[in-house]
Amino acid sequence: MASNSQFAVALHILTIIAKNNGEMVKSEYIADSVNTNAVVIRRLLCNLQEANLVASQKGATGGTRLSKSAEEISLNDIYEAVAHGDVFSLHPSKPNQDCPVGKNIESVLCNLQKIIDRTIEEKLVKYSLAEIIKFIDEGGEIKFT
Amino acid sequence: MASNSQFAVALHILTIIAKNNGEMVKSEYIADSVNTNAVVIRRLLCNLQEANLVASQKGATGGTRLSKSAEEISLNDIYEAVAHGDVFSLHPSKPNQDCPVGKNIESVLCNLQKIIDRTIEEKLVKYSLAEIIKFIDEGGEIKFT
DNA sequence: GCATTTGTATCAACAAATGTTACAAAGTAA
DNA sequence: TTACTTTGTAACATTTGTTGATACAAATGC
Numbered sequence: 001m002a003s004n005s006q007f008a009v010a011l012h013i014l015t016i017i018a019k020n021n022g023e024m025v026k027s028e029y030i031a032d033s034v035n036t037n038a039v040v041i042r043r044l045l046c047n048l049q050e051a052n053l054v055a056s057q058k059g060a061t062g063g064t065r066l067s068k069s070a071e072e073i074s075l076n077d078i079y080e081a082v083a084h085g086d087v088f089s090l091h092p093s094k095p096n097q098d099c100p101v102g103k104n105i106e107s108v109l110c111n112l113q114k115i116i117d118r119t120i121e122e123k124l125v126k127y128s129l130a131e132i133i134k135f136i137d138e139g140g141e142i143k144f145t
Numbered sequence: 146m147a148s149n150s151q152f153a154v155a156l157h158i159l160t161i162i163a164k165n166n167g168e169m170v171k172s173e174y175i176a177d178s179v180n181t182n183a184v185v186i187r188r189l190l191c192n193l194q195e196a197n198l199v200a201s202q203k204g205a206t207g208g209t210r211l212s213k214s215a216e217e218i219s220l221n222d223i224y225e226a227v228a229h230g231d232v233f234s235l236h237p238s239k240p241n242q243d244c245p246v247g248k249n250i251e252s253v254l255c256n257l258q259k260i261i262d263r264t265i266e267e268k269l270v271k272y273s274l275a276e277i278i279k280f281i282d283e284g285g286e287i288k289f290t
Numbered sequence: 291g292c293a294t295t296t297g298t299a300t301c302a303a304c305a306a307a308t309g310t311t312a313c314a315a316a317g318t319a320a
Numbered sequence: 321t322t323a324c325t326t327t328g329t330a331a332c333a334t335t336t337g338t339t340g341a342t343a344c345a346a347a348t349g350c
Contacts, residue, residue, distance in 0.1 A: 033244040059348025099178040204317025
């Protein structure tokens, strides 16, 4: 399939909104920067609303703004708002339960999934949207530690 | 799509092979435990061979065995052998380069990708195939730390 | 009322994973 | 050599998820 770019686009969306301090930003404007259709943006904005990162308003003067400050939004907040899947999937078909390996491998894999998810979370929680904006504003080579 | 279960199946494959100390294991036998087609297994075995984790042999007495000990194979070795993609993808279409955010967001995202990849790698390298086998043999609730 | 924008449904196009069949290549054993 | 077995690989259908696009209802402000 076309692989999942929702986190990338969501970060892009939030960066643009954050840089328009308090002003309502329209989905068409964001779509022009992301270079995609406005519906794609609005779909992601719905996820970001559910996670309480942004608030939207309909109507002629509508749009979307942050519902908390860029300092209060971590990359993990964004990741959780849009990322549904795990880093890897379990078996497509249930393993053979008559085989000792097949019988027990799934619980091992489940634990591994959790470990990896937690590891990513612990890393992403260290970065805020505000830091991303700073990197963007500086323009050049960005080095995360 | 059907999301990627290659790491899960690869770990399953290696566990089975490792538990057959030195004996050649046939792809049909593995496929029976994984509950899939033998060609799916052989495709993954090719990746594991390229990573020098296993060695296969054709012919009537053929099959596959480990090419190093289970203690020497880390989960990261397995992950790298089969995982092609990143945790998230970049923009489907190139962002608008006339927008300051669009112009610089990609390098930020690239760096983020690398950070997450490295984080996963650092975690997976801590576990060996031998430990997985021990968990499998113990059967019950496995707790990684 | 009218224009604008979000929210959502629906659909087509595309890409990746999986499962399947088929068969060549390589090796064993008689 | 011949027959048999197994890996390696190509080719294809199926399924599923993502993206992009059109359409339109609901909400909002003028």
